[in-house]
Amino acid sequence: MHDQGLLLVNLGSPLSTEVADVRQYLNQFLMDPHVVDLPWPLRRLLVSLILLRRPAESAEAYKLVWQPEGSPLVVISERLRDEVRKLWSHGPVELGMRYAQPSIESALLRLAEQNVKSVVLAPLYPQFAESTTTTAIEEAERIVNKHKLTLELRTLPAFYEDESYIHALVASARPDLEQDFDHLLLSFHGLPERHLTKLDPTGNHCLQSADCCQTASDEVLAGCYRAQCLRTAERFASAAQLQPQQWSVSFQSRLGRAKWIEPYTEEQLEELAGQGVKKLLVMSPAFVADCIETLEELAIRGREQFIAAGGEDLHLIPCLNDHPEWAAALVRLCEARRSS
Known part of the structure:
Protein backbone atom coordinates (compact mmCIF):
# COMPACT_ATOMS: atom_id res chain seq x y z
CA MET A 1 0.00 0.00 0.00
CA TYR A 160 2.42 33.29 -3.03
CA GLU A 161 5.34 34.30 -0.79
CA ASP A 162 6.86 30.92 0.02
CA GLU A 163 10.63 31.24 -0.07
CA SER A 164 11.19 28.15 -2.23
CA TYR A 165 8.57 29.33 -4.76
CA ILE A 166 10.12 32.80 -4.95
CA HIS A 167 13.58 31.26 -5.30
CA ALA A 168 12.33 29.13 -8.20
CA LEU A 169 10.78 32.18 -9.87
CA VAL A 170 14.05 34.07 -9.66
CA ALA A 171 16.07 31.07 -10.87
CA SER A 172 13.82 30.56 -13.88
CA ALA A 173 13.83 34.27 -14.79
CA ARG A 174 17.54 34.90 -14.14
CA PRO A 175 18.78 34.27 -17.72
CA ASP A 176 16.39 36.93 -19.04
CA LEU A 177 17.02 39.38 -16.21
CA GLU A 178 20.74 39.24 -16.96
CA GLN A 179 20.07 40.56 -20.46
CA ASP A 180 19.75 44.25 -21.28
CA PHE A 181 16.22 45.54 -20.62
CA ASP A 182 14.49 48.79 -19.69
CA HIS A 183 11.61 47.54 -17.55
CA LEU A 184 9.97 44.38 -16.20
CA LEU A 185 6.16 44.16 -16.15
CA LEU A 186 4.71 41.54 -13.82
CA SER A 187 1.34 40.79 -15.42
CA PHE A 188 -0.98 38.75 -13.20
CA HIS A 189 -4.32 37.33 -14.29
CA GLY A 190 -7.14 39.69 -13.43
CA LEU A 191 -10.38 39.23 -11.49
CA PRO A 192 -13.58 41.25 -11.23
CA GLU A 193 -13.35 43.59 -8.25
CA ARG A 194 -16.42 42.00 -6.68
CA HIS A 195 -14.48 38.73 -6.34
CA LEU A 196 -12.28 40.58 -3.84
CA THR A 197 -14.81 42.67 -1.98
CA LYS A 198 -17.18 39.76 -1.30
CA LEU A 199 -14.36 37.91 0.50
CA ASP A 200 -13.30 40.89 2.61
CA PRO A 201 -13.96 39.64 6.18
CA THR A 202 -14.11 43.22 7.49
CA GLY A 203 -16.52 44.40 4.82
CA ASN A 204 -14.78 47.77 4.62
CA HIS A 205 -11.13 47.30 3.65
CA CYS A 206 -10.70 45.91 0.13
CA LEU A 207 -10.44 48.63 -2.54
CA GLN A 208 -11.34 51.34 -0.02
CA SER A 209 -7.97 53.08 -0.36
CA ALA A 210 -5.07 53.23 -2.78
CA ASP A 211 -2.83 51.29 -0.39
CA CYS A 212 -5.41 48.79 0.86
CA CYS A 213 -3.35 45.77 -0.24
CA GLN A 214 -0.21 47.08 1.46
CA THR A 215 -2.06 47.64 4.75
CA ALA A 216 -4.13 44.44 4.71
CA SER A 217 -4.27 42.45 7.94
CA ASP A 218 -3.39 38.76 7.89
CA GLU A 219 -7.12 38.01 7.97
CA VAL A 220 -7.77 40.13 4.87
CA LEU A 221 -4.61 38.98 3.10
CA ALA A 222 -5.64 35.32 3.41
CA GLY A 223 -8.50 35.84 0.96
CA CYS A 224 -7.32 38.78 -1.13
CA TYR A 225 -5.97 37.74 -4.52
CA ARG A 226 -4.73 41.22 -5.43
CA ALA A 227 -2.84 41.67 -2.16
CA GLN A 228 -1.24 38.25 -2.61
CA CYS A 229 -0.19 39.13 -6.17
CA LEU A 230 1.45 42.33 -4.95
CA ARG A 231 3.19 40.39 -2.16
CA THR A 232 4.54 37.92 -4.75
CA ALA A 233 5.79 40.79 -6.90
CA GLU A 234 7.50 42.49 -3.96
CA ARG A 235 9.16 39.27 -2.78
CA PHE A 236 10.31 38.47 -6.31
CA ALA A 237 11.72 41.95 -6.96
CA SER A 238 13.58 41.89 -3.67
CA ALA A 239 15.04 38.43 -4.27
CA ALA A 240 16.02 39.38 -7.83
CA GLN A 241 17.61 42.60 -6.54
CA LEU A 242 15.52 44.83 -8.77
CA GLN A 243 15.24 48.55 -8.10
CA PRO A 244 11.72 50.01 -7.65
CA GLN A 245 11.87 51.87 -10.97
CA GLN A 246 12.79 48.68 -12.84
CA TRP A 247 9.47 46.89 -12.40
CA SER A 248 5.72 47.33 -12.09
CA VAL A 249 2.55 45.23 -11.75
CA SER A 250 -0.55 44.89 -13.93
CA PHE A 251 -3.54 42.58 -14.42
CA GLN A 252 -4.63 40.98 -17.69
CA SER A 253 -7.40 38.95 -19.35
CA ARG A 254 -10.48 41.06 -18.69
CA LEU A 255 -13.80 39.59 -19.80
CA GLY A 256 -17.17 41.32 -19.85
CA ARG A 257 -18.20 44.78 -18.68
CA ALA A 258 -17.68 44.42 -14.93
CA LYS A 259 -14.96 46.46 -13.24
CA TRP A 260 -11.79 44.36 -12.90
CA ILE A 261 -8.81 44.95 -10.67
CA GLU A 262 -6.34 47.53 -11.93
CA PRO A 263 -4.00 48.56 -13.44
CA TYR A 264 -4.85 46.79 -16.70
CA THR A 265 -1.99 45.21 -18.63
CA GLU A 266 -3.04 46.59 -22.02
CA GLU A 267 -3.08 50.13 -20.60
CA GLN A 268 0.29 49.62 -18.91
CA LEU A 269 1.82 48.50 -22.21
CA GLU A 270 0.70 51.75 -23.84
CA GLU A 271 1.87 53.81 -20.87
CA LEU A 272 5.31 52.21 -20.65
CA ALA A 273 5.89 52.70 -24.38
CA GLY A 274 4.82 56.33 -23.99
CA GLN A 275 7.35 56.77 -21.18
CA GLY A 276 10.15 55.72 -23.49
CA VAL A 277 10.54 52.08 -22.52
CA LYS A 278 11.98 50.29 -25.55
CA LYS A 279 13.00 46.83 -24.31
CA LEU A 280 10.26 45.39 -22.11
CA LEU A 281 10.34 42.10 -20.23
CA VAL A 282 6.99 40.59 -19.21
CA MET A 283 6.34 37.69 -16.90
CA SER A 284 3.16 36.33 -15.34
CA PRO A 285 3.71 34.84 -11.87
CA ALA A 286 0.04 33.93 -11.48
CA PHE A 287 0.62 31.08 -13.94
CA VAL A 288 3.06 28.25 -13.24
CA ALA A 289 2.75 26.93 -16.81
CA ASP A 290 2.69 28.82 -20.08
CA CYS A 291 -0.74 28.88 -21.68
CA ILE A 292 -2.84 30.90 -24.09
CA GLU A 293 -2.83 33.87 -21.67
CA THR A 294 0.96 34.08 -21.76
CA LEU A 295 1.90 32.70 -25.18
CA GLU A 296 -0.82 34.44 -27.20
CA GLU A 297 -2.22 37.28 -25.10
CA LEU A 298 1.16 38.59 -23.89
CA ALA A 299 3.84 37.30 -26.28
CA ILE A 300 1.86 37.90 -29.48
CA ARG A 301 -0.92 40.45 -28.97
CA GLY A 302 0.85 42.27 -26.15
CA ARG A 303 4.04 42.52 -28.15
CA GLU A 304 2.17 43.89 -31.18
CA GLN A 305 0.43 46.49 -29.01
CA PHE A 306 3.65 47.56 -27.28
CA ILE A 307 5.53 48.00 -30.56
CA ALA A 308 2.61 49.86 -32.16
CA ALA A 309 2.70 52.25 -29.18
CA GLY A 310 6.38 53.03 -29.74
CA GLY A 311 8.26 50.24 -28.01
CA GLU A 312 10.93 48.22 -29.79
CA ASP A 313 10.65 44.75 -28.26
CA LEU A 314 8.58 42.83 -25.75
CA HIS A 315 10.08 39.57 -24.51
CA LEU A 316 8.03 37.07 -22.52
CA ILE A 317 9.90 35.39 -19.67
CA PRO A 318 8.63 31.80 -19.60
CA CYS A 319 6.58 30.58 -16.66
CA LEU A 320 8.08 28.13 -14.18
CA ASN A 321 6.90 25.26 -16.40
CA ASP A 322 8.98 22.15 -15.59
CA HIS A 323 12.06 24.01 -14.35
Whole structure:
Protein backbone atom coordinates (compact mmCIF):
# COMPACT_ATOMS: atom_id res chain seq x y z
CA MET A 1 0.00 0.00 0.00
CA HIS A 2 1.27 3.46 -0.88
CA ASP A 3 1.68 5.99 1.87
CA GLN A 4 0.41 9.15 0.23
CA GLY A 5 -0.54 10.20 -3.26
CA LEU A 6 -0.13 13.62 -4.81
CA LEU A 7 -2.62 15.25 -7.18
CA LEU A 8 -1.48 18.28 -9.16
CA VAL A 9 -4.39 20.39 -10.42
CA ASN A 10 -4.44 23.09 -13.06
CA LEU A 11 -7.19 24.87 -14.98
CA GLY A 12 -7.40 22.96 -18.26
CA SER A 13 -7.64 23.53 -22.01
CA PRO A 14 -9.87 22.58 -24.94
CA LEU A 15 -9.27 19.11 -26.35
CA SER A 16 -8.33 20.62 -29.71
CA THR A 17 -8.40 23.88 -31.64
CA GLU A 18 -11.69 22.95 -33.30
CA VAL A 19 -14.41 25.51 -32.59
CA ALA A 20 -16.75 22.85 -31.17
CA ASP A 21 -14.13 21.72 -28.63
CA VAL A 22 -13.33 25.31 -27.67
CA ARG A 23 -17.04 26.06 -27.24
CA GLN A 24 -17.49 23.01 -25.00
CA TYR A 25 -14.52 24.00 -22.87
CA LEU A 26 -15.59 27.64 -22.53
CA ASN A 27 -19.11 26.60 -21.61
CA GLN A 28 -17.87 24.33 -18.82
CA PHE A 29 -15.44 26.97 -17.59
CA LEU A 30 -17.73 30.00 -17.70
CA MET A 31 -20.76 28.16 -16.26
CA ASP A 32 -18.79 27.47 -13.09
CA PRO A 33 -20.47 29.74 -10.49
CA HIS A 34 -17.06 30.48 -8.98
CA VAL A 35 -15.90 31.93 -12.31
CA VAL A 36 -19.00 33.88 -13.35
CA ASP A 37 -20.61 34.50 -9.99
CA LEU A 38 -24.10 35.40 -11.16
CA PRO A 39 -27.41 33.62 -10.44
CA TRP A 40 -27.84 30.67 -12.80
CA PRO A 41 -30.38 32.29 -15.21
CA LEU A 42 -28.20 35.38 -15.66
CA ARG A 43 -25.06 33.28 -15.92
CA ARG A 44 -26.64 31.04 -18.55
CA LEU A 45 -27.79 34.06 -20.57
CA LEU A 46 -24.41 35.80 -20.37
CA VAL A 47 -22.42 32.69 -21.23
CA SER A 48 -24.73 31.90 -24.15
CA LEU A 49 -24.10 35.38 -25.54
CA ILE A 50 -20.34 34.98 -25.08
CA LEU A 51 -20.45 31.62 -26.86
CA LEU A 52 -21.87 33.19 -30.01
CA ARG A 53 -18.49 34.60 -31.08
CA ARG A 54 -15.85 33.80 -28.49
CA PRO A 55 -15.23 30.13 -29.43
CA ALA A 56 -14.22 30.98 -33.01
CA GLU A 57 -11.99 33.83 -31.83
CA SER A 58 -10.38 31.70 -29.12
CA ALA A 59 -9.89 28.79 -31.54
CA GLU A 60 -7.79 31.03 -33.78
CA ALA A 61 -5.74 32.14 -30.77
CA TYR A 62 -5.18 28.55 -29.65
CA LYS A 63 -3.98 27.63 -33.15
CA LEU A 64 -1.17 30.15 -32.80
CA VAL A 65 0.29 28.45 -29.71
CA TRP A 66 -0.85 24.81 -30.03
CA GLN A 67 1.98 22.30 -29.79
CA PRO A 68 2.30 19.05 -31.78
CA GLU A 69 1.56 17.14 -28.56
CA GLY A 70 -1.48 19.28 -27.74
CA SER A 71 -2.39 22.22 -25.52
CA PRO A 72 0.69 24.00 -24.09
CA LEU A 73 -0.84 24.11 -20.61
CA VAL A 74 -1.57 20.38 -20.56
CA VAL A 75 1.71 19.34 -22.20
CA ILE A 76 3.79 21.45 -19.81
CA SER A 77 1.78 20.30 -16.78
CA GLU A 78 2.39 16.69 -17.80
CA ARG A 79 6.12 17.39 -17.96
CA LEU A 80 6.00 18.93 -14.49
CA ARG A 81 4.12 15.86 -13.21
CA ASP A 82 6.87 13.66 -14.61
CA GLU A 83 9.56 15.72 -12.89
CA VAL A 84 7.66 15.64 -9.60
CA ARG A 85 7.27 11.87 -9.84
CA LYS A 86 11.05 11.56 -9.71
CA LEU A 87 11.16 13.51 -6.44
CA TRP A 88 7.98 12.40 -4.62
CA SER A 89 8.86 9.22 -2.75
CA HIS A 90 5.62 8.75 -0.83
CA GLY A 91 3.30 7.33 -3.49
CA PRO A 92 1.85 7.92 -6.97
CA VAL A 93 1.59 11.35 -8.58
CA GLU A 94 -1.30 12.25 -10.88
CA LEU A 95 -2.41 15.31 -12.83
CA GLY A 96 -5.98 16.56 -13.11
CA MET A 97 -7.52 19.55 -14.87
CA ARG A 98 -10.50 21.37 -13.42
CA TYR A 99 -12.04 21.59 -16.89
CA ALA A 100 -11.70 19.10 -19.77
CA GLN A 101 -9.08 16.34 -19.75
CA PRO A 102 -7.30 14.79 -17.93
CA SER A 103 -10.03 15.33 -15.36
CA ILE A 104 -9.76 15.53 -11.59
CA GLU A 105 -12.19 12.63 -11.49
CA SER A 106 -10.02 10.31 -13.57
CA ALA A 107 -6.93 11.27 -11.53
CA LEU A 108 -8.59 10.59 -8.18
CA LEU A 109 -9.96 7.27 -9.40
CA ARG A 110 -6.48 6.23 -10.52
CA LEU A 111 -5.12 7.10 -7.08
CA ALA A 112 -7.91 5.17 -5.36
CA GLU A 113 -7.19 2.12 -7.54
CA GLN A 114 -3.64 2.16 -6.19
CA ASN A 115 -4.95 1.87 -2.65
CA VAL A 116 -3.86 5.35 -1.66
CA LYS A 117 -5.66 6.44 1.48
CA SER A 118 -4.44 10.02 1.69
CA VAL A 119 -3.84 12.56 -1.08
CA VAL A 120 -2.11 15.91 -1.06
CA LEU A 121 -4.26 18.06 -3.35
CA ALA A 122 -2.03 20.69 -4.95
CA PRO A 123 -3.87 23.42 -6.87
CA LEU A 124 -1.11 24.96 -8.99
CA TYR A 125 -2.14 28.53 -8.21
CA PRO A 126 0.34 30.56 -6.15
CA GLN A 127 -2.30 33.14 -5.20
CA PHE A 128 -5.72 32.21 -3.82
CA ALA A 129 -8.93 32.93 -5.73
CA GLU A 130 -12.33 31.28 -5.56
CA SER A 131 -12.36 31.00 -9.36
CA THR A 132 -9.24 28.82 -9.31
CA THR A 133 -8.43 27.33 -5.90
CA THR A 134 -11.87 26.98 -4.35
CA THR A 135 -13.51 25.43 -7.41
CA ALA A 136 -10.67 22.88 -7.72
CA ILE A 137 -11.03 21.88 -4.07
CA GLU A 138 -14.81 21.59 -4.31
CA GLU A 139 -14.57 19.48 -7.45
CA ALA A 140 -12.14 17.09 -5.76
CA GLU A 141 -14.43 16.81 -2.74
CA ARG A 142 -17.42 16.22 -5.02
CA ILE A 143 -15.64 13.34 -6.75
CA VAL A 144 -14.61 11.77 -3.45
CA ASN A 145 -18.23 11.90 -2.25
CA LYS A 146 -19.69 10.81 -5.59
CA HIS A 147 -17.61 7.64 -5.73
CA LYS A 148 -17.51 7.14 -1.93
CA LEU A 149 -13.72 7.07 -2.07
CA THR A 150 -11.90 6.46 1.19
CA LEU A 151 -9.43 9.23 0.50
CA GLU A 152 -8.33 11.93 2.91
CA LEU A 153 -7.60 15.16 1.04
CA ARG A 154 -4.93 17.50 2.35
CA THR A 155 -4.96 20.71 0.32
CA LEU A 156 -1.87 22.74 -0.39
CA PRO A 157 -2.59 26.37 0.60
CA ALA A 158 -1.63 29.38 -1.48
CA PHE A 159 2.14 29.76 -1.64
CA TYR A 160 2.42 33.29 -3.03
CA GLU A 161 5.34 34.30 -0.79
CA ASP A 162 6.86 30.92 0.02
CA GLU A 163 10.63 31.24 -0.07
CA SER A 164 11.19 28.15 -2.23
CA TYR A 165 8.57 29.33 -4.76
CA ILE A 166 10.12 32.80 -4.95
CA HIS A 167 13.58 31.26 -5.30
CA ALA A 168 12.33 29.13 -8.20
CA LEU A 169 10.78 32.18 -9.87
CA VAL A 170 14.05 34.07 -9.66
CA ALA A 171 16.07 31.07 -10.87
CA SER A 172 13.82 30.56 -13.88
CA ALA A 173 13.83 34.27 -14.79
CA ARG A 174 17.54 34.90 -14.14
CA PRO A 175 18.78 34.27 -17.72
CA ASP A 176 16.39 36.93 -19.04
CA LEU A 177 17.02 39.38 -16.21
CA GLU A 178 20.74 39.24 -16.96
CA GLN A 179 20.07 40.56 -20.46
CA ASP A 180 19.75 44.25 -21.28
CA PHE A 181 16.22 45.54 -20.62
CA ASP A 182 14.49 48.79 -19.69
CA HIS A 183 11.61 47.54 -17.55
CA LEU A 184 9.97 44.38 -16.20
CA LEU A 185 6.16 44.16 -16.15
CA LEU A 186 4.71 41.54 -13.82
CA SER A 187 1.34 40.79 -15.42
CA PHE A 188 -0.98 38.75 -13.20
CA HIS A 189 -4.32 37.33 -14.29
CA GLY A 190 -7.14 39.69 -13.43
CA LEU A 191 -10.38 39.23 -11.49
CA PRO A 192 -13.58 41.25 -11.23
CA GLU A 193 -13.35 43.59 -8.25
CA ARG A 194 -16.42 42.00 -6.68
CA HIS A 195 -14.48 38.73 -6.34
CA LEU A 196 -12.28 40.58 -3.84
CA THR A 197 -14.81 42.67 -1.98
CA LYS A 198 -17.18 39.76 -1.30
CA LEU A 199 -14.36 37.91 0.50
CA ASP A 200 -13.30 40.89 2.61
CA PRO A 201 -13.96 39.64 6.18
CA THR A 202 -14.11 43.22 7.49
CA GLY A 203 -16.52 44.40 4.82
CA ASN A 204 -14.78 47.77 4.62
CA HIS A 205 -11.13 47.30 3.65
CA CYS A 206 -10.70 45.91 0.13
CA LEU A 207 -10.44 48.63 -2.54
CA GLN A 208 -11.34 51.34 -0.02
CA SER A 209 -7.97 53.08 -0.36
CA ALA A 210 -5.07 53.23 -2.78
CA ASP A 211 -2.83 51.29 -0.39
CA CYS A 212 -5.41 48.79 0.86
CA CYS A 213 -3.35 45.77 -0.24
CA GLN A 214 -0.21 47.08 1.46
CA THR A 215 -2.06 47.64 4.75
CA ALA A 216 -4.13 44.44 4.71
CA SER A 217 -4.27 42.45 7.94
CA ASP A 218 -3.39 38.76 7.89
CA GLU A 219 -7.12 38.01 7.97
CA VAL A 220 -7.77 40.13 4.87
CA LEU A 221 -4.61 38.98 3.10
CA ALA A 222 -5.64 35.32 3.41
CA GLY A 223 -8.50 35.84 0.96
CA CYS A 224 -7.32 38.78 -1.13
CA TYR A 225 -5.97 37.74 -4.52
CA ARG A 226 -4.73 41.22 -5.43
CA ALA A 227 -2.84 41.67 -2.16
CA GLN A 228 -1.24 38.25 -2.61
CA CYS A 229 -0.19 39.13 -6.17
CA LEU A 230 1.45 42.33 -4.95
CA ARG A 231 3.19 40.39 -2.16
CA THR A 232 4.54 37.92 -4.75
CA ALA A 233 5.79 40.79 -6.90
CA GLU A 234 7.50 42.49 -3.96
CA ARG A 235 9.16 39.27 -2.78
CA PHE A 236 10.31 38.47 -6.31
CA ALA A 237 11.72 41.95 -6.96
CA SER A 238 13.58 41.89 -3.67
CA ALA A 239 15.04 38.43 -4.27
CA ALA A 240 16.02 39.38 -7.83
CA GLN A 241 17.61 42.60 -6.54
CA LEU A 242 15.52 44.83 -8.77
CA GLN A 243 15.24 48.55 -8.10
CA PRO A 244 11.72 50.01 -7.65
CA GLN A 245 11.87 51.87 -10.97
CA GLN A 246 12.79 48.68 -12.84
CA TRP A 247 9.47 46.89 -12.40
CA SER A 248 5.72 47.33 -12.09
CA VAL A 249 2.55 45.23 -11.75
CA SER A 250 -0.55 44.89 -13.93
CA PHE A 251 -3.54 42.58 -14.42
CA GLN A 252 -4.63 40.98 -17.69
CA SER A 253 -7.40 38.95 -19.35
CA ARG A 254 -10.48 41.06 -18.69
CA LEU A 255 -13.80 39.59 -19.80
CA GLY A 256 -17.17 41.32 -19.85
CA ARG A 257 -18.20 44.78 -18.68
CA ALA A 258 -17.68 44.42 -14.93
CA LYS A 259 -14.96 46.46 -13.24
CA TRP A 260 -11.79 44.36 -12.90
CA ILE A 261 -8.81 44.95 -10.67
CA GLU A 262 -6.34 47.53 -11.93
CA PRO A 263 -4.00 48.56 -13.44
CA TYR A 264 -4.85 46.79 -16.70
CA THR A 265 -1.99 45.21 -18.63
CA GLU A 266 -3.04 46.59 -22.02
CA GLU A 267 -3.08 50.13 -20.60
CA GLN A 268 0.29 49.62 -18.91
CA LEU A 269 1.82 48.50 -22.21
CA GLU A 270 0.70 51.75 -23.84
CA GLU A 271 1.87 53.81 -20.87
CA LEU A 272 5.31 52.21 -20.65
CA ALA A 273 5.89 52.70 -24.38
CA GLY A 274 4.82 56.33 -23.99
CA GLN A 275 7.35 56.77 -21.18
CA GLY A 276 10.15 55.72 -23.49
CA VAL A 277 10.54 52.08 -22.52
CA LYS A 278 11.98 50.29 -25.55
CA LYS A 279 13.00 46.83 -24.31
CA LEU A 280 10.26 45.39 -22.11
CA LEU A 281 10.34 42.10 -20.23
CA VAL A 282 6.99 40.59 -19.21
CA MET A 283 6.34 37.69 -16.90
CA SER A 284 3.16 36.33 -15.34
CA PRO A 285 3.71 34.84 -11.87
CA ALA A 286 0.04 33.93 -11.48
CA PHE A 287 0.62 31.08 -13.94
CA VAL A 288 3.06 28.25 -13.24
CA ALA A 289 2.75 26.93 -16.81
CA ASP A 290 2.69 28.82 -20.08
CA CYS A 291 -0.74 28.88 -21.68
CA ILE A 292 -2.84 30.90 -24.09
CA GLU A 293 -2.83 33.87 -21.67
CA THR A 294 0.96 34.08 -21.76
CA LEU A 295 1.90 32.70 -25.18
CA GLU A 296 -0.82 34.44 -27.20
CA GLU A 297 -2.22 37.28 -25.10
CA LEU A 298 1.16 38.59 -23.89
CA ALA A 299 3.84 37.30 -26.28
CA ILE A 300 1.86 37.90 -29.48
CA ARG A 301 -0.92 40.45 -28.97
CA GLY A 302 0.85 42.27 -26.15
CA ARG A 303 4.04 42.52 -28.15
CA GLU A 304 2.17 43.89 -31.18
CA GLN A 305 0.43 46.49 -29.01
CA PHE A 306 3.65 47.56 -27.28
CA ILE A 307 5.53 48.00 -30.56
CA ALA A 308 2.61 49.86 -32.16
CA ALA A 309 2.70 52.25 -29.18
CA GLY A 310 6.38 53.03 -29.74
CA GLY A 311 8.26 50.24 -28.01
CA GLU A 312 10.93 48.22 -29.79
CA ASP A 313 10.65 44.75 -28.26
CA LEU A 314 8.58 42.83 -25.75
CA HIS A 315 10.08 39.57 -24.51
CA LEU A 316 8.03 37.07 -22.52
CA ILE A 317 9.90 35.39 -19.67
CA PRO A 318 8.63 31.80 -19.60
CA CYS A 319 6.58 30.58 -16.66
CA LEU A 320 8.08 28.13 -14.18
CA ASN A 321 6.90 25.26 -16.40
CA ASP A 322 8.98 22.15 -15.59
CA HIS A 323 12.06 24.01 -14.35
CA PRO A 324 13.94 21.74 -11.90
CA GLU A 325 13.97 24.41 -9.18
CA TRP A 326 10.18 24.64 -9.44
CA ALA A 327 9.66 20.88 -9.33
CA ALA A 328 11.84 20.71 -6.22
CA ALA A 329 10.04 23.65 -4.61
CA LEU A 330 6.64 22.12 -5.32
CA VAL A 331 7.66 18.82 -3.75
CA ARG A 332 8.95 20.65 -0.66
CA LEU A 333 5.65 22.51 -0.37
CA CYS A 334 3.64 19.31 -0.73
CA GLU A 335 5.80 17.38 1.71
CA ALA A 336 5.24 20.09 4.30
CA ARG A 337 1.48 19.78 3.78
CA ARG A 338 1.74 15.98 3.94
CA SER A 339 3.32 16.07 7.38
CA SER A 340 1.24 18.90 8.84
